[in-house]
Amino acid sequence: MFIFNKNGIGNMSTLIVNNKKFELYISSELIQNRITELAAQIEADYKDIEVCFVSVLNGALYFTSDLMLNYPKPCTLQTVKCKSYEGLSSTGKIEFQLPFNDQINNKHVILLEDIIDTGTTLTFLLEEIKAYQPASVKICTLLLKPDALIYPLSIDYVGFEIPNAFVLGYGLDYDGLGRNYKDIYKII
Numbered sequence: 360m361f362i363f364n365k366n367g368i369g370n371m372s373t374l375i376v377n378n379k380k381f382e383l384y385i386s387s388e389l390i391q392n393r394i395t396e397l398a399a400q401i402e403a404d405y406k407d408i409e410v411c412f413v414s415v416l417n418g419a420l421y422f423t424s425d426l427m428l429n430y431p432k433p434c435t436l437q438t439v440k441c442k443s444y445e446g447l448s449s450t451g452k453i454e455f456q457l458p459f460n461d462q463i464n465n466k467h468v469i470l471l472e473d474i475i476d477t478g479t480t481l482t483f484l485l486e487e488i489k490a491y492q493p494a495s496v497k498i499c500t501l502l503l504k505p506d507a508l509i510y511p512l513s514i515d516y517v518g519f520e521i522p523n524a525f526v527l528g529y530g531l532d533y534d535g536l537g538r539n540y541k542d543i544y545k546i547i
Contacts, residue, residue, distance in 0.1 A: 367404035374544060376537050379448040381527060381544035385519060390501070390529060390543065391425065393518045397499065400516060401469065409433055411466040411493075413459070413469070415484065416440040417538065418473030421530040422501045422518075426471065437462055441480050451484045459491050469516075473530045474502040478510035502526065502543075 365371065372383050396481040401410070409432070414423035416438050462468065468488065475481055488496055499516035507523040527533045528540035537544070 380547045384545035385543040387541040411435045413437045414471045418530045419471045468496045472500040475500045476504040476507040478512045482510045
């Protein structure tokens with residue numbers, strides 16, 4: 360069930376998804392500006408080195424697409440799929456549905472995440488990727504919840520640090536719904 364309220368400039372200021380109310384938190388304009396900055400930062404860091412972006416599906420789909428459209432150098436793409444959320448919280452268990460493949464062997468890999476909260480999924484992925492012996496691995500996330508982290512992780516590229524609140528939109532979902540919004544919304 361979706362219910363929308365619009366403000367004067369056309370963005371939805373609040374919405375209801377599965378009986379939970381959300382308010383506009385990060386506008387699509389801010390998201391796109393920050394992604395442009397991240398792409399430029401990665402380009403500067405890798406100068407003449409080809410990178411392999413590894414997108415963690417389903418959430419990082421939009422972020423990956425927009426980041427790659429702003430990245431001007433040759434690069435490759437691989438996808439992996441993990442799931443650790445049910446409803447509004449992490450289950451603490453990883454369901455690995457689409458693993459890595461040999462195409463990352465000896466490559467400079469940048470893992471692309473939509474959001475890092477506890478770090479459970481990312482810690483699992485970092486352990487799994489070792490078997491493929493990439494030349495290097497860096498982490499890029501659109502959103503980081505530093506107060507929710509329970510694993511010591513070094514995040515190389517962060518779009519936005521946010522408090523430990525549930526968010527949806529721009530690839531982030533609540534029970535499969537809400538990924539399609541161009542803005543990010545926070546639960547009220």
